[in-house]
Ligand code: BDR
């Protein structure tokens with residue numbers, strides 16, 4: 056079995072990504088750590104519990120982590136509704152008392168240390184918890200088997216800002232720390248990668264019309280977001296955004312579940328802009344190796360679409 060530790064800011068696409076991992080027979084999730092992001096960290100914890108309940112996996116421990124970035128104040132992003140899950144009321148939501156007492160960062164360090172070089176860390180939110188773990192325990196990055204991150208951008212196109220993708224823009228210092236102090240194989244699914252690999256709306260309909268509680272749940276929580284995604288795509292954005300359904304976090308999760316999912320990557324050093332009038336939070340790619348950095352990451356370029364669709368279908372079965 057593959058052991059995963061998942062750090063999320065759930066968020067409907069984090070929810071979809073979690074459902075993918077919960078349905079994968081080769082995967083065991085050891086814990087879910089929560090970070091602020093799409094909504095407050097309290098809502099993120101509640102949202103994760105709701106997803107776990109729908110999937111009959113409430114036994115997986117959920118930990119509350121950072122409530123704000125290292126320096127900024129929290130960016131507002133209501134792409135997924137104010138509660139992160141499309142503002143759909145849920146009378147059966149599990150109580151907050153089901154969240155563990157241990158802090159997410161302490162749990163992260165412990166879980167990784169209990170199984171050195173055996174656990175894949177999947178990060179689908181701002182990187183604040185992971186940056187704090189690196190600073191609390193400098194040996195932590197060495198014990199991670201590999202990391203799969205959704206965040207950043209490869210061609211300086213942003214979603215929350217001109218040049219910055221939400222997860223990195225939400226905490227640029229954290230992204231900087233993680234991408235300069237990691238020592239494990241690291242793969243990144245960027246904003247442009249996700250946007251250029253959207254899935255046809257017919258597939259989305261087929262997938263979410265499966266006769267299951269999970270499919271009905273996902274379809275419901277995605278309603279607000281789908282409304283945004285179906286808006287006409289401005290001409291310049293269409294250079295990289297393909298029409299169709301995009302679930303950003305699913306790419307990083309799918310890459311962690313199946314190492315053959317990404318069929319082509321760029322292997323280079325990266326960093327994150329911390330200053331600049333328009334570029335704070337932007338990821339930069341050192342394609343000519345000018346920085347001569349030892350650590351290099353794999354930036355996803357191409358993927359096996361059929362495999363990706365298969366994982367999504369299975370998630371909602
Ligand atoms: C990322 O930002 C969040 O809004 C999503 O959950 C995803 O992780 C996309 O830029």
Ligand code: CA
Nearest residue numbers: 066069179180
């Ligand atoms: Ca997310």
